[in-house]
Amino acid sequence: MATLSGGEAQRLSLMNHLNSDLDSLIFIVDEPSTGMHEIEKNNLMSILKEINKLGNTVIIVEHDKNIISQADQIIELGPDPGILGGYLVFQGSLDEIKKEKSSITGRYLSGELKVSKKPNNSKNKIKSDTKFIELSKVSTNNLKNLNVRIPLGMMVGIAGVSGSGKSSLISETLVPLLNEHFTRNNGEDEDEYIQIDDIKGKLSEWSNIADSVVISQSPIGRTKTSNPVSYIGIWDSIRKIYAKEELSKKREYTEGHFSFNSEKGGCANCKGAGSVEVQLSPTTTIDVVCEICNGTRYKQSILDVRYKGKNINELLNLTVSEALELFRDNPTISRYLSILVEIGMGYITLGQPAPTLSGGEAQRIKLAKELGKSKKSGTLYILDEPTTGLHDSDIEKLLGLLDKLVMQENSVIIIEHNSDVLSYVDYIIELGPEGGPLGGGIISLGSPQEIKLNKNSRIGPFLSVD
Ligand SMILES: [Zn+2]
Structure with a gap:
């Protein structure tokens, strides 16, 4: 029995097994959809189905609706997180779970529950007074000397297939430049451009933000005494x-x-x-x-x-x-x-040791802390794949939180694959078209409505907009 983990390595490792003549193995795959574009998920599923056809058993731990709906048997645990969970809620086929009212997964699979769509007329749009921050001449990793203006005061999604350059643009260029700006001279820079030796790109129009915060899924503390x-x-x-x-x-x-x-x-x-x-x-x-x-x-x-x-x-x-x-x-x-x-964390205990909280829980606690700070505005929040490991009902809560931050006159940048989230944001910057050397360009920019109509876009066909 092999326990496989870790994104692309996971897929490569699975491919190797296709060529082996071993059968009757149990493959356990933990959240394979993490960081995958919709196109990539379908490729993964065809590999897993091949492995299954060769006489093996595949067990997938997963939140993704697309992947769950392709399973022969679904086992759901719950009903709620933490101390309110731990029970077997359902076991059976896709058709059966869709009819099971006590199953929250079933209700999402049947379409009875959906991640909320934001109507187009309630989205923030770029207007004459919209402010931006600008990145120019960015050539980090595979990025092709990009110039990009990121609108502020709204929720911006950074899209693209794995390896297309999303993290290169945000986590490896924008974030270090912002950190440099806010640490030197306490953000009182006078230069038009923020540049650092190791970073291939520069930042301007930085005066349009008062602070920046990266909200990751890393633990809120590493010891049993932090809570x-x-x-x-x-x-x-x-x-x-x-x-x-x-x-x-x-x-x-x-x-x-x-x-x-x-x-x-x-x-x-x-x-x-x-x-x-x-x-x-x-x-x-x-x-x-x-x-x-x-x-x-x-x-x-x-x-x-x-x-x-x-x-x-x-x-x-x-x-x-x-x-x-x-x-x-x-x-x-x-x-x-x-x-x-309000954000669905009422079930955790006040003294719950930090190491027992999941990445998604840690991330929401961090957002709650930010929301609790009164009268904070002008902050740019950056989230890298915040929906990793989240059930649709949790994604809903996360989006509600991000909406609140934007309503308090902050800005949000989300690096994301999840098409429900990308349909929900106000503005999308899509990198690609492929991963690695064939990526690193900007293939589409605009509101989800505009991206859906853009023939160059890879994510467009997966967006659901009114
Ligand atoms: Zn004691």
């Missing part, structure tokens, strides 16, 4: 509330006592981790629940303090939705918590 509340910045406010309780005042507890990382408050045995490593053999260790604090992470005396009946450990185990009820009367805390609920 959503500490990342989002409401952990201090929560600890202050506990320090104001009568019992805290009597015992002279400060907010520091309510941090499991601190010596004052954290369990001394496990140093606030809630678990300790036990050495089983010279090479094997396992985590076991700390027997002093029973996994609560705190000194027992700290847990005597209660706010609305909850001690600080019980509070960290509440879901975001539950905690929102508790903190209704605190404007700062409830603002962030209600944003998380």
Whole structure:
């Protein structure tokens, strides 16, 4: 049995198996559609079907509707994410899942649920007062000395087949130039063009943005002690509330006592981790629940303090939705918590260790943090393939969030393959026509409506616009 992973390598590796005479193998393919254009997905599926015909079994972990609908058997887990999931929701054929009302995947496959389309008349359009940033003479990797003006104050999709130059243009050219601009002189540059030695391209009209933020799917923290509340910045406010309780005042507890990382408050045995490593053999260790604090992470005396009946450990185990009820009367805390609920993250717990959050969850927590900052405008948000690993219902939530950022007078650039997302954006810049040396040009530019009519476009036929 082979476990294969990793985009293009995955496909190459699968191709090799077509030529082998081995059969009765189980192929497990994890999210093969990641980073794939619609055309490429169909190529992948024909390879997998060949492998299947040779007498092998193929198991695909996937979110993509196109790929799921080509499977012989569909197994759906859920119904919801995190602690609300973990059940077998459905097993059966495509026809059966389409009729199954309790299956959210089935409802998307049958077309009953759809990723919302944005009507053309509610999209942002380029007008005489639209501002831009401009990249010129860009020849990073395969890019063909491109000049491109990216409109601001709207959602811009960067499209193109794998290897066409999308990331070369944005992640490897625009982002480092923006970083250079905002770090040197605090963004008070006087030069018309921002240039750096290693970057083959230059940036102008930079004064049209006040800040730039890359929102990736990387973890919000790498240790067990980082969690959503500490990342989002409401952990201090929560600890202050506990320090104001009568019992805290009597015992002279400060907010520091309510941090499991601190010596004052954290369990001394496990140093606030809630678990300790036990050495089983010279090479094997396992985590076991700390027997002093029973996994609560705190000194027992700290847990005597209660706010609305909850001690600080019980509070960290509440879901975001539950905690929102508790903190209704605190404007700062409830603002962030209600944003998380609104974007469908009400199910995570306040103290959920960062490493247990998926990439998509981490990305949405980052966006929630940005949205919670009041009165922030003029920021350019850059997202590289944000729909990776997201179910249609999550894509819907992500688009709603991005809309909000644009409504607050910010700009969004999304590098994306997902045709629902590209149909939704205000403006598309399409690179190509192919990957590698045959790519690196701009093959179409304009609103999704215009791209759909553009004969040069590769993504056009897959867009669904009114
Ligand atoms: Zn402990």
